[in-house]
Amino acid sequence: MNYPILTTNLSRRFGKSIAVDGVDLAVPEGVIYALVGANGAGKTTLIKLLMGILRPTSGRCEVLGIDSGRLAGAAFHRIGYVSENQEMPEGMTVGGMLAYFRGFYPAWDRDLEAQFVRQFDLPLSRKLKDLSRGMKIKAGFASSLAYRPSLIVLDEPFSGLDPLVRDELIEGLLERAPETTIFLSSHDLAEIESFSSHVGYLDRGRLLFSEEMAVLGNRFREVTVTLASPARLPAGLPATWLRPQSADCVLRFVHNAFDEHVTPREIAARFADARAIDMDPMTLRDIFLAIAKSNRGSTDEKPANENTAEEKVA
Numbered sequence: 001m002n003y004p005i006l007t008t009n010l011s012r013r014f015g016k017s018i019a020v021d022g023v024d025l026a027v028p029e030g031v032i033y034a035l036v037g038a039n040g041a042g043k044t045t046l047i048k049l050l051m052g053i054l055r056p057t058s059g060r061c062e063v064l065g066i067d068s069g070r071l072a073g074a075a076f077h078r079i080g081y082v083s084e085n086q087e088m089p090e091g092m093t094v095g096g097m098l099a100y101f102r103g104f105y106p107a108w109d110r111d112l113e114a115q116f117v118r119q120f121d122l123p124l125s126r127k128l129k130d131l132s133r134g135m136k137i138k139a140g141f142a143s144s145l146a147y148r149p150s151l152i153v154l155d156e157p158f159s160g161l162d163p164l165v166r167d168e169l170i171e172g173l174l175e176r177a178p179e180t181t182i183f184l185s186s187h188d189l190a191e192i193e194s195f196s197s198h199v200g201y202l203d204r205g206r207l208l209f210s211e212e213m214a215v216l217g218n219r220f221r222e223v224t225v226t227l228a229s230p231a232r233l234p235a236g237l238p239a240t241w242l243r244p245q246s247a248d249c250v251l252r253f254v255h256n257a258f259d260e261h262v263t264p265r266e267i268a269a270r271f272a273d274a275r276a277i278d279m280d281p282m283t284l285r286d287i288f289l290a291i292a293k294s295n296r297g298s299t300d301e302k303p304a305n306e307n308t309a310e311e312k313v314a
Helices: 043-050 073-078 094-102 110-119 133-145 163-179 189-193 213-219 263-270 284-294
Strands: 005-014 017-027 032-036 058-063 079-083 151-155 181-186 198-203 206-212 221-227 241-247 250-255 274-281
Touching: 005 043, 017 043, 017 198, 017 206, 032 043, 032 189, 043 058, 043 151, 043 181, 073 079, 079 133, 094 110, 094 133, 110 133, 110 163, 133 163, 163 181, 181 189, 189 284, 198 213, 198 284, 206 213, 213 284, 221 263, 241 284, 250 284, 263 274
Parallel strands: 032 181, 032 198, 079 151, 151 181
Antiparallel strands: 005 017, 005 058, 198 206, 221 250, 221 274, 241 250
8 A cells, every 4th residue: 555644753842842743644545634633733833844845853764655854846746735834935826826936846736736726716817915814825726636647745735714615615626636635734623624535643742543544433433321320430441441430320431433333242241230322423523522531541742732622623
């Protein structure tokens, strides 16, 4: 299997703060991969390492089989990159910017460019400095996708955009999905849950998991056990039971390795006097919060400017 993005024990420090901490990541070819985490979790730092903007403190990262520190020239003909804080030639018109960029990319597709101009309703004669933020992001998408890159990297591309603009950009991405690999970062689960095929969760610089979206949803359940009489939490609970809590006759926990053929029998055997056992599917938001809260007991050093997972992963 080919991996357009591959990292091994990738780390980046800023002084004493750890922004990216030993990340091992393998993004398969042809997927839509969403890297999710709270603001300050290290997502932008990781993307800058991938793009060669920053150098790692330790470890290694490759993009399209090239060490990220050696990305240059023709390698960028195959990579589309859009960041929420990306600098643009503000003094140029939209049409002038597209014409300028054409000369840098041998595979630039004029028909695809024209399609984006129509689809995004881009005002070719207006200067970028006079456009709204949403329109600037649209222009950035058009200039980064018109040369049909093999890999598209997006850093918080939809942050602060109104729903209509966001939906237009997602539609444009999905049209490119069959011919490219898409890697994007976000702290907004609602915007990625409906179209991403793979997801990774970065928390305090550490990649807590990376897997297919469908697999993730299938292995998590919120379990509620109603007992015949009040009881305390039993000792020796499995490590797969996250955040166990009890109140009167009710025990609740999150099961992170649910198996429809095995898990119900195991829980029933442990609680023989249970009046009811409910195992409910969880939203992506609830899954991420359960994982983040389970890891909050760690005393490991946190990167600077970190917010709580509950605060920004929503």
